[in-house]
Amino acid sequence: MTHKGASDRLVAVDELARVEGEGALRLRVVDGEVAEAELNIYEPPRYFEAFLVGRKYTEPPDITARICGICPVAYQMSSCQAIEDACGVQVPETIWALRRLLYCGEWIESHALHIYLLHAPDFLGLPDAIELAKTNRELVETGLALKKVGNDIMEILGGRAIHPVNVRLGGFYRLPTPEELEHLKSMLRPALDQALKTVEWTSTLDFPDYDCGHELLAMSHPDTYPIERGHLITASREEFPASAWNDFIESVQVPHSTALQAFLRGRRYLSGPLARYSLNYANLSPLARQAARAAGLGERCVNPFQSIIVRAIEVVYAIDEAMRILEEYEPPRRPAVDVPPRAGEGHGVTEAPRGILYHRYKLDENGLIQQAQIVSPTAQNQPAIEADLKTLAADWLDLEDGELTAEAERAIRNYDPCISCSAHFLTVERG
Amino acid sequence: MLFDHPLPEVIDRAGLDQLVKLLQADGYTVVGPTERDGALVLDELAGGADLPDGIGVETGAGHYRLRERADGAVFNHSAGPQSWKQFVHPPRQRVDAPEPVRRLAFIGVRPCDLAALAILDGVLGAAPYPDDRYLARRDQIFVVAVNCVEPGNTCFCASTGTGPAAEWGYDLVLTEQEGEGGHRFLLGTGSVAGEEILDRLTHRTATGGEIREARRAVDDAAGSMGRSMPETDLRGLLNRARGSEHWEQVANRCLACANCTMVCPTCFCTTVEDATDLEGDNAERWQRWDSCFDPDFSYIHGGAVRKSVGSRYRQWMSHKLSTWHDQFGTSGCVGCGRCIAWCPAGIDITAEAAALAEKERTR
């Protein structure tokens, strides 16, 4: 048994709750100092990159979606992009618009899930949203309604909310009908209000003062807030295209994790809402910026606890953006352009709700996959999460074990880690 | 009874649009063939323009393609994936609550499908336990039949005695003609309601030549069916074939996917399931199409009676061609060919019947 204030103690949570996938947490205190802080990812490995080898180039959008039930669209978009890149195919803007719309659906769904069902209970000292609903049913209902709008977009555009079936290389299997798009518009309008209310409500929560000192990595696009396209930028003004990924990012295996951890030229870094927001504030829609200001946020926010506000702002943005896309929608001439196979290598990178998702494929001339590499957001954020834990834990040493672990879990949930997808990627062998 | 009608009338293509409009004005939802996703389906028509002018079909075993026609014919196609069954005996219905009934006008019912409706009437509409829901729907239907002048590759209604001429069971009957004199439809009436509509249509009287041409076209159709059932006592043949090893052979090709039963205009089997909400209040009872190919179809406590695919195919084919007679006094097959065209494996009921007949002959 370890006690509060003891100078040597080990605190562990075997099964982290309200995160996607299976992870554990370990803090070791030696001589009154936090000696180790580990986010253990023990999710069993599934070897995706291995069995992708030998599969056909048309398959990764569906297969890699199965890496993560929470952000399948991210996998579909990054893989489509990488393979289209390898095949040298340009997809028309009209199809990009639909892809972005689908991706907005995933952002709305995933962020609403995290804000209301996973993260909010932490601020209120409750075990879950069901308890929250007992005191504030309306609030939870708002969250669920928002989440549903995200799912509606995915169901209509993708056929279903989890592992959508309508995405293919070059575009879609079938285009949405005018009635379906009208229906979406009618769903989105009321959702915008709910999203704005969400920003307002999240901004009233209590936040510890804490600025993480991590490097930030996000995508950037000259014209828009980054979702499905762009190049990479850092807070220290480095810029590189997806194709240079492996020159900048290195993946390392650590014994306590089935996920490989990623470092940017040796530095730990943060990707996800805070990084996106802080590096792309100017490209948010006016409404989203206004909501941010009203919530008291500046153009930069690096307090992981406040990520809940930033997510809410991104939901406003995604709804706003979805409505814009629908207003400006012009049906593509064909649901998909042809993507004939050729030998080559391609890179794809997109912004999953919880951070950057990188894919790389090497194809032979028949379109069979020779090599696949996937770097998931949580693999990238894991070092940053552990660093936060270590820093923050120093302030918690007076707490009882139960309280201490609750605080630690909360620090982890700030990142909306998706452990299902973080386990087991990254090709280390080359060639 | 086109040819018995004192003097068939004639309408042109615009008259067809007018017919649709008149029916709509009378409160009917007009349903007819229309193109969707590469097939001619039966769906609500906004107007006559939704009809498939100039679209033909090419069918075969497990094969269906649309093709452009040289002429503008509207009704010369066969064996679409749907039948009128879906409107009178819908795929899903609640059986424990009343349901509003729509007035439907069917446009383009081919003789085989008229026969199929008559068969369903005999199955679901007959005493002592008529399906009131079925009858209520059936009651509200206005039927515009078309005589068949261009059978398809999978058609065999001539050998089942259910076509190519529409004999009865319609309010109006059309015979489509092209060529000299333009695109036109000879129009006969089969009911008072049909005559009333005819009175309001722009029409003229058919010429003797037109009537003779129509008669010849339908006669020719009888001789140009893509397929035929073997000329034998099918009822007895299938009765005797229950123990045949042929069923095993079919089972190797059959997918047990139930497509044949779903597309068949006379297959009527259903199952019933109860549903409740999470609170457990609000119980509902739903009926939905079922199929003798479904593993649970013959389930009784302890296991299904028909476990093998062969026994299920035997059940299906025997029911259609043989035991239907015992149960309902007619054959269950009207020769529309849908089950042949829409079987992904291309299993052909006429070929299987021929094979059974051949086996019996050579034994």
Next chain:
Amino acid sequence: MIQAMRETARPARAEAMVPAAYTVVDHRRETHDTVTLTLLPGRGTALPRFRPGQFTMLSAEGIGEIPVSISGDPDDQHDGRLVQTIREVGAVSAALCRSEAGSEIGVRGPYGHGWRLASALDGDLLVVAGGIGLAPLRPLIRSALGRREHFGDVTLLAGARSYADLLYPLQLDAWARRRDTAVTVTLDRPDPGWTGRVGLITGPLAETAIVPERTTAYLCGPEIMIKVCADALAARGVPPERIQVSLERNMKCGVGWCGHCQLGPHLLCRSGPVCRWDAVADLLDIEEL
């Protein structure tokens, strides 16, 4: 598919599929898995009188509907009462078996062709029941015993797995005590102290003296039992048309619309469940028909 619900004429009903509400007035446990319910109709919902061998479709609301034979006395149908004996094998039968006195269940029927008794007039009756098969035969026996003078010998053979599984033991006892009725019970697994017959029902059947040309046989039980017994009787010269068997197939509607209960040419809900052996013997020989 057409969505619009434009013109609404008169609403469709499915009279034949809507159950009448009956109240359970008596719930009697017969064996560990079998219960007999006595049902009374609600006001104005009484169904037509039943004949021995007919069945009803019983509903447990929100759970489902199943066919169950009527096991009550056909000469006691006052107030429209129905007596039915149900063995619990799955969800619906379990829910019905749980229906305590006072609860409501849905009933449709009575349906089907029952036992033909008139054709047996002045002859001998041989009743062979296996397990729950005694339930649909009880109304027949009661009917016959109520008109005892019209028949010659009346013999009942009943089989059960064990004494604990035996249906209506008191009733069987009472019949056995009548001088004009021969009752033999046989158990597959005898309990200690059981002095009666042991083994399959085919044993006592073989030993029962019959005059084939005078005998009408009534059989109900597992299909395999029916087959073996009917074949044995036919072999002993009982005319197949005078062997009556009650058969079971999946039934969803009970009125000939659902197609599930086919046995070759038969829709068992209409031409059965009681069939003449000459009409079904060949069919039951064919596997998976």
Next chain:
Amino acid sequence: MGKPTLAVWKFTSCDGCQLTLLDCEDELLAIADAVQIKHFPEATRKDLPGPFDVSLVEGSISTPAEAERIKRIREETGTLVAIGACATSGGIQALRNFADLDEFQRIIYPHPEFLHSLEQVAPIAAHVDVDYELRGCPIDKRQLLGLLSALLKGRRPDLPKGAVCNECKQRGVNCLLVEGKEPCLGPITQAGCGAICPSYNRGCYGCFGPSDSAQPEALIPVLSRLGLADPDIVRMLRTYNAAAPKLAAAGDRLEGAHDDA
């Protein structure tokens, strides 16, 4: 009598099937009213001890620790429902059953010695008795709600065993195979999704796994006629339910036929 108790468990999987429960936005609070959720880490920190009236089990068994854990869950559970392709056939990760695990580990991890994997990825039913299976990658929301309301009411869940084709025809979706548009696994795939893919002009890729009466051998010639080469057909059969015995066997035979040639 207290409320029925529910537990949701995760094994090797993507979380998508349990997310389906959280995706029942309109019903989630009603579910929480109707049952007591004892264990569902994705949604709650609360973690109450068994027994559990109903356990929803997601994921396949792929490590020795998982094989132990599922036994404990079975012991504490009344009705155990395996949810999703991973839990009912092994899921996509069972593709490694067809390959050399050591080599797989080497491709991805510099230090494979840190990993603990069983030789074979297996469905739940390979390790313990399963009462019901919800198929699909992911499961279908309506089927999940139907199952829960049926279990709450004591009804047999309505889980059709026929092929996806039933749903195409009942929805009025035209057949892609017969129209020669797309290869489709619908005729051998268990119904339940509502024929989503065909309704999006795409052939079913079999995420609900083989139907009860699936005859993959009868579909192979149909796919060949559409121009698929044998390796393409093998890949089609071997994706989301690769280890389902019927699909695995058909794929093996087709591959074997090639090796001989």
